[in-house]
Amino acid sequence: MRRKPKVPPAPLPQRDGIDPVRLRLPPEGPWATVRDHLVERLAAAGTDRIDAMLRDRAIVGVDGPVAADAPFVPGAFLWFHRELPAEAPVPFPVEVLHRDEQLVVVDKPHFLATTPRGRHVTETALARLRRDLGLPALSPAHRLDRLTAGLAMFVVRPELRGAYQTLFRDRLVRKEYEAVAPYRAGLELPRTVRNRIVKERGVIAAREEDGPANSESRIELLERRSTLGRYRLLPTTGRTHQLRLHMSGLGLPILGDPVYPLVLPEPAHDDFRRPLQLLARVLEFTDPLTGEPRRFESRRQLAAWSSPAGWPAG
Template identity: 40%
Template sequence: MLRDVVPADREYWAGAAGDAPFPFGTPLVAGATLDRPQPAWFHPDVPPEPEIPFRHTVLFADEDLIVVDKPGFVPSTSNGRIVRETVQTRLRVEFGEDEIVPLHRLDRLTSGVLVCSRRAATRGSYQRLFQERAVEKLYVARVDGPVTVGPEWEPVALPMRKERGARQVTVGEGGTETLTWLRAVGPDTVEVRPVTGHTHQIRVVLNHLGMPIMGDDTYPVDRGLALYDYSSPLALRAVAVAFDDPHRGSRRVFRVGGAGGL
């Protein structure tokens, strides 16, 4: 929020507010006098980062959404350590749009379908779909060890807790209740439909059931954070996302890699 005078420390653009003296997106001239507080936005200085050598693929784009196939090792959004080499920043640069924001989150190591909003005007209604669990998601995981579920869909309810500063999520009394559906589709492969969206939910569930995901750096053993070690990819892929589009009035289904339907 700027007051009195537009600072000269960087470039600013007018933010949105009902009584703002400048239209949204107007460049604000350094030294200009402000007769009332003005919301503003700017591009923060971002230090150089090592390039992450994996690229996303755009699966779909219209005026409201961009859907990508996110590679493993690339964060969806900034995690405080990586800013430039995120899907969000890469898409903003690629499309020349500052409003692009992922509507949900995939772990840095997880690959697959990621749905992003490109317009603030419609973002809220899409975000509500995810908040209200009106979006169906399908994942495929290759596991280390024998598959401990059958070929029919089975619900798994577990309480989960993540302590501040800890990387691992634990299962135990007093945690947040989670619900995940699982079924075996091969000798080392499981399909997963998470209903809730707890941190590391799928990884925790499969590890708890004795079948940790291949390449997992946190379960069952926390091997430490190595942002630029690409030697052990996580074998977890978001293969499909489906929802009823509140603006198009139609069913949206986004898939990768020949995934089955939802």
């Protein structure tokens, strides 16, 4: 059995909280130089861009910057920072609720992605926290949708990440969410929703389909105001968009949801007027390292409930 090669540490520092890109050259190939390979492999960047990066010593190997005529070395590692498109700043703070030698727990605002993905890279909670707290090795313990506000947990040291991620994988974390959605007379609550959810890569909306259940959520009505209700959502599983899909399936689409029950035209990147009224309120678990109970609670309030006059109509 062939062992994976040991990956050396990156010789380039992070930039704006983002790690450099790492490439490994193929074990064989027809290229005489590293440049020849990169021009073919990174064709979308363009030959001029590759040449400029080599000239500026921006492509680095384990022994330092790569020269334009450096010979192709099978299996060698390279690093560089990719050019990032401009992102609309998310004009809301990330509030740090807890910080110790193992964990950072924050109150994430709506619209801010938890980790870099797609067009959201520097405007993410992870990148901000790495920069602002001076913690370049910070990593996420779990995921929280970009549109959902509330508690997000990060691990300070890489060697501890597995222990905390295992808590979420093995469903040992009690998660409590809050949502504002229409009040539906005659709907018996509380109730537990169980069904099968499928989320295809590249498709915005998840869907329910026949088959063994892979998702479970308990839905409770906390209080009612006219046509709206404030709900407590207790997921047992963690499928993508699970709570949003379960609420919509009950005829209770969460206010501000641009996907369920209908996929709406995507708003402008700097349009923050109508946040999804879903909040990760509580995280509760037994610490895998100390055995002590841990409980964190969001300080945020959902705007449609706390300030209904300011909630956008339509």
